[in-house]
Amino acid sequence: MxxxxxxxxxxxxxxxxxxxxxxxxxxxxxxxxxxxxxxxxxxxxxxxxxxxxxxxxxxxxxxxxxxxxxxxxxxxxxxxxxxxxxxxxxxxxxxxxxxxxxxxxxxxxxQGGTWQVPKRLDDTQRRRYHRHLLLPEVGEEGQRRLLDSRVLLLGAGGLGSPIALYLAAAGVGTLGILDMDEVDLSNLQRQIIHTTDSVGMRKVDSARATVRALNPDVNVATYDVHLDTTNTASIIAEYDLVVDGTDNFATRYVINDAAIHANIPVVHGSIYRFEGQVTVFAPPQGPCYRCFQPTPPPIEFAPSCSQAGVFGVLPGIIGSLQATEVLKLLLGIGETLVGRLLTYDALTQTLNTYRLKRDPQCPSCGTQSTNLSDQHTIQAV
Ligand SMILES: [Zn+2]
Structure with missing residues (x-):
């Protein structure tokens, strides 16, 4: 013994x-x-x-x-x-x-090595984040980590609204918000970061104002641009993690390839009428978006919310699940949705999770893909 x-x-x-x-x-x-x-x-x-x-x-x-x-x-x-x-x-x-x-x-x-005493939360922050400080899984160290974190949010719409609000409330220190639309009256049935007064404003400006009012600890960077192969890599390079609240297949492929190259996870969410799904793409631990959806569905099978309709509360649920995954990844706690797909049906109140596998032949993250990322090739579809 x-x-x-x-x-x-x-x-x-x-x-x-x-x-x-x-x-x-x-x-x-x-x-x-x-x-x-x-x-x-x-x-x-x-x-x-x-x-x-x-x-x-x-x-x-x-x-x-x-x-x-x-x-x-x-x-x-x-x-x-x-x-x-x-x-x-x-x-x-x-x-x-x-x-x-x-x-x-x-x-x-x-022996004279460089060291430092980590920054401590001030009294106002200790009150603001008190309920986090009570959780051993978060605590002061975790809260400081959130305050030092940088998250890029794609889309300030239905999914982006609860994501931005909960990440800001949780004290994620830097939030990049990307959207190139303006607030329309028909958005307000679900996009709760915007108000009636913000109709006609740029969504990034409206979202930034709401986030700053909620938590002045959060620095907001806004991007009123369309993501494409020329700007995605440089924007993503500023962040620890991407959370996808877009409803655009082409953008998802661009983001996927750039995030793989930058070696940062993408917290994915999507909604359709009464159903939604969430997963985390973080190869090599799990699949990437191309493993999951190798080609975009034909346009007639992929109508947007403006064509198909969406139950107003649904993005609140799916976006909140995405915000949960973001915070878990930043804190390094719990079991994330890497390699698992969570689906939700509002009509039956059913949640299911399914295993997702990587595709070894995947052109983005598979074993044959080294040249693709080495050459900075980002394939827009
Ligand atoms: Zn892949």
Whole structure:
């Protein structure tokens, strides 16, 4: 029967370790710094740029936080013990380039490594986000992470309204809102971010005004443009995640290919009359939009809301489910809809989830697709 020392010795024999002194000499800017301490420890001081993922949540969440298993990872804790076991676990999960910081954060600090005390919430923020702070899954660390997050919302319409409102209320610090339409009276049956007074305004301006009134912590960037192959990559590059509230097939393919290239997830939602669906596209953990919908349906099978009608509350439900996925992804909590499709039927009040598979032949995310993304080729359909 092994005791703790034997376990630690065994772990050490199977992983790479580096001393802080040696580390500073061969610093690799590609390294992802993974802090496996508890939030209370990280609040006392951390290496700048670290991702906090407590040891107890590692197995469950690391594949969402660091999807690419070839990523060079430097894992650390307080004294270099937990990080040994974390490095061992990462190796067992298939991560191929993991190094543990010997002596941990304390040794790093003692040997003159750069560190900082993370920003704390001010009193107003502590009141505003109090109900989040009560949740161990969010807490102050999670709330700070939301405040530092950057989300691009496509469409300020039926889906975009609840998405923008809930993300703003939750304190997502930067919200990009893209739409190139103006508010019409017929939008107000479901697009609750706009009001009767905003009829005739540009949707991005109306949405920004509502978001800013709700939460001045949120910086809003607006894009009153049509997304195409010339502007998508540069817009997406500014963000951690894209949430899709569009109803346009061509745009979805453009976004898909650019998001794969930028290695950021897309939270997808769509609605039709009384039915809606939500999923998260985040290859290689799950399929991309092209795996799911290789070609756009014929136009007669894909009427828009303005042609087919939509039950006004439906986008409220689907958009709220999308906002839920965005917040989970940003916080690294729970089981996301990567690789699963959630469907909702308002008439029967039925929710179902289905497994979605990647297509190995997918021209965007499949094994044959390397050249496509390397060449920045974005295929508009
Ligand atoms: Zn794909």
């Amino acid at each position: 092994s005791n703790f020392r034997e376990l630690l010795t065994n772990a050490r024999a199977q992983i790479n370790e580096v001393e802080p002194a040696a580390l500073q000499a061969k610093w690799d800017s590609e390294w992802v710094l993974l802090d496996v301490r508890e939030p209370e420890e990280a609040a006392q001081g951390t290496i700048p740029g670290s991702i906090l993922l407590p040891r107890g949540n590692l197995e469950l969440q690391v594949e969402t936080v660091i999807p690419d298993k070839a990523t060079p990872i430097l894992v650390y804790c307080t004294a270099g013990v937990r990080s040994c076991f974390a490095a061992l676990t990462l190796g067992q999960l298939g991560y191929t380039n993991v190094t543990s910081l010997s002596g941990g954060f304390e040794a790093w600090k003692d």
